[in-house]
Amino acid sequence: MKRRVLLLALATTSVFSLWEQPALAQKKAAPVVKKTGDVIPDDPDVKIGKLANGLTYYIRKNTEPKNRAVLYMALKAGSLMETDAQQGLAHFTEHMAFNGTKDFPKNELINYLQKAGVKFGADLNAFTAFDQTVYQLPIPTDSAALFKNGFKILANWAGYVTMEDSEIDNERGVIVEEDRQRGKNAQSRIQKELLPVLLKGSRYAERIPIGKLDIIQNFKHNEIKQFYKDWYRPNLQGVIAVGDFDVAQVEAMIKENFSPLKNPANPKPVVKYNMPDNKEPLVKIVTDKEFPYNVAVVMIRHHGSVGKTTAEVKAGIINGMINNMMGNRINELKQKGTAPFVEGQFSYGAYQGGLIPGLEATSVVAVAKSGDELTKALGGVMTEAERMSQFGFTASELDIVKKNLEAGNEKSFREKDKTPSNSYVQAYLSNFLQGSPIPAATYRYEMVKRLLGEITLEDVNKKAKEMIKPENMMIVIQAPEKEKEKLPTEAQLLATVQGAGKGVTAYVENKVDKPLLEKKPVAGKVVSEEKIEGIDVTKLTLSNGVKVYLKPTTFKNDQILFSSFGEGGTSLADDKEYLAMNYASNIAGDGIGEFDNTQLRKLLAGSTASAGAYIGDLHQGFSGSASPKDLETALQLVYARATNPRKDPVVFKKNLDDYKVMLQNADDNPESVYGDTITAVLSSNSIRERKPTPAELDAISLDKSFDFYKARFADASGQTFVFVGNFEVDKIKPLLETYLGGLPAANHTEKYIDRGIKPLSGKVERTVKKGIEDKAQVKLYFHNDYQYSPENNLQLSALSDILEFKVLERLREKESGVYSPNVGVSYEKLPSPYYNLQISFSCATANVDKLIAAALDEIEKIKKEGATAVDVEKFKAESRRAMEVSLRENNFWLSYLTSKFRNNEDPLSVLKQNERLEQVTPESVKAAAQKYLGGADYFRAVLVPEK
Incomplete structure (x- = not known):
């Protein structure tokens, strides 16, 4: 069972904060939103x-x-x-x-x-x-x-x-x-x-x-x-x-x-518990031998409300706006390289994720490179909080966040009849447990639209000022034990927080006044078109060689998803140049041309369009999404990322410095050391898979990385795009011809290089002794070359799922030795067919050998006796039910079609899934177990404490 875990709140609250209800569909006329302060009526359709x-x-x-x-x-x-x-x-x-x-x-x-x-x-x-x-x-x-x-x-x-x-x-x-x-x-x-x-x-x-x-x-x-x-x-x-x-x-x-359920004759009273206020700040400094980062958190508790009225919803929207604008300011500091912190966050929302009803909190988080830099890091984020409190935000900042919220509100309303059942369930659960409102979609849309129009800069800045106060404050430090002597004292922390507002000046905005593209690209043409019958896919070939597969759907009203691939990736880089070339995948995240990410965000305010570029091991390409009305903007982003990437030395330096911070304490973390050991075996100690050293990071050349990025996208003739969503093929053709057909093409025929990265062969055992708790982790890998096919893939998946049934029954129900063991399988066709089946669990150190023996015993039983008919029935039922849902999801079709075209496989394969399921039998599972769990290539990895 899942168990909600108490976490220190580090994540930024979502834009809507107190207002995270789904787009609720409705058939009846929605009540009219009269004025701020009205109690929100329930949706009449529930x-x-x-x-x-x-x-x-x-x-x-x-x-x-x-x-x-x-x-x-x-x-x-x-x-x-x-x-x-x-x-x-x-x-x-x-x-x-x-x-x-x-x-x-x-x-x-x-x-x-x-x-x-x-x-x-x-x-x-x-x-x-x-x-x-x-x-x-x-x-x-x-x-x-x-x-x-x-x-x-x-x-x-x-x-x-x-x-x-x-x-x-x-x-x-x-x-x-x-x-x-x-x-x-x-x-x-x-x-x-x-x-x-x-x-x-x-x-x-x-x-x-x-x-x-x-x-x-x-x-x-x-x-x-x-x-x-x-x-x-x-x-x-x-x-x-x-x-x-x-x-x-x-x-x-x-x-x-x-109705037959009865209440006790003398029911115990339900007591409501709260948390007392604290006038003076509470400070706690905690260190641990295995904790990897230096983190400071300031929390200021406030008494809040559930959000039953439009006034409370308005307050929730304002909170979300402030979170968004503060997040943008902090990111802008990091982008400029002037931030005195490695990472900073600001958020206002439910205290500790809503553990105590009625309590909210301002949370300020700072991550430092070392213990002796914590006060400077915390002071940096607190200064931004004080800047907000004293001077508020600018009209331009508010205008940007309003545009984004308006776009989100419109998109949510357009999807009102496509709302998944689980979204309604979560809304009704919150209503039952906390009294949260559950309005109809039209009411919600009109209310949010009106409230966004009502909210003024004065409203926002008034709330921003209230978020920072001296009462109900807590200051928490979490750090590695070896940093203990370098950490600030309680007095220094209090002085840092209390003095953060001294001498602070108003925020100066970095304005932008240029178009994303100076001019439209020279459009190409569709030179061929064909239909793939059975799955409603149209293939277009453009004059520059780009191939486009289009699958129109009605699963969502306001969604178009796309991705692409072209062969090459980092496989084209030699081992000695790999680190620099691998960094090239970060270039797309640095902005576009003259626009850094802050400016780009402002430029795209109010648009639902997004598009990024990636460079993987074997391929490079793009991925993104947009509402139909914003598809052109998404395609402009694709064109710009391909032809006008941004070289940003400041961001480059910060990225490498941040990575060094991650590396400096990684070896103190048992999970990290265990993971490195597993990676070394699964990659045969390839230099391309291991973590770099600080010295190797220092040797990376931004110029080489940037040139490699440009080279990967200089020739689009090998790119294949897949689009899935609510569009008409003929209507989007002109956009595809302009922005994809206009991509540069040299008609080179590039192929990825198989670098031969596979696990060490034979029987391999690694035991990592790291950690101070009585906690062991076990991973057992069965792997080898593979005949990749839909039929074999399904039989291997059946073996994996059925083995998980048996391992769960044996290790959890019978042995009571584990909580949630997992059996998973992966198989790949490129660069060469390979499979890897993994059994993993955690347990007491003393039980490692016994539970491994029990898991291997279950494997032997399947190899000798096959699967039970009941377990085969379970696998088939789960597979059919999952496929029924997947076939009505845009994400499934995008992933499925991209994979099929990338692997050069039959895209109609999905139509035969039920036929293949009929071939899964107790005997076929037995044969698969004998074939894939023979143990010739077997890797046992165990993590145990040092003592």
């Missing part, structure tokens, strides 16, 4: 009801995706409700819901759903937080019996978990291993030291959802049964159902399954 026992339900019909529904059962109870003797049992209860219920004993629930094509972990899942527990069940609706049983499953979770003593005892080890897998690292150790400060004086600090391991391992069975009895009650539960179904039938099924 049926909200309450049973006599207090259970709340939300039902909505939605056909994206078709023949699918998303069902949730949410509980307004979590770890905060635990007694001292129950710490960790809210989360443990969530696990037990999958280990036996009244109608689905033991593991029958998971087996039943897997046979129906529902994947455990990816689809079927749950999570536990402080004040909530949520179960999720995406399920097909084209089987009436299966769909009906979906509600029986939710009801079983809600009130009929059996809690057998033996199952409880078996699950103890799994939860211990979950804690080991997710924790027992530098970040978790630091987190434990920070919690008393981050959550000071609150019950939250005493009720972390994973609980206490000594309680997990030793609690009496009755404790968890009592928790379930006390808190899994209908007046705290909500059921959400969104999908392709009949609303009246779903309501009847909810009433049938959930």
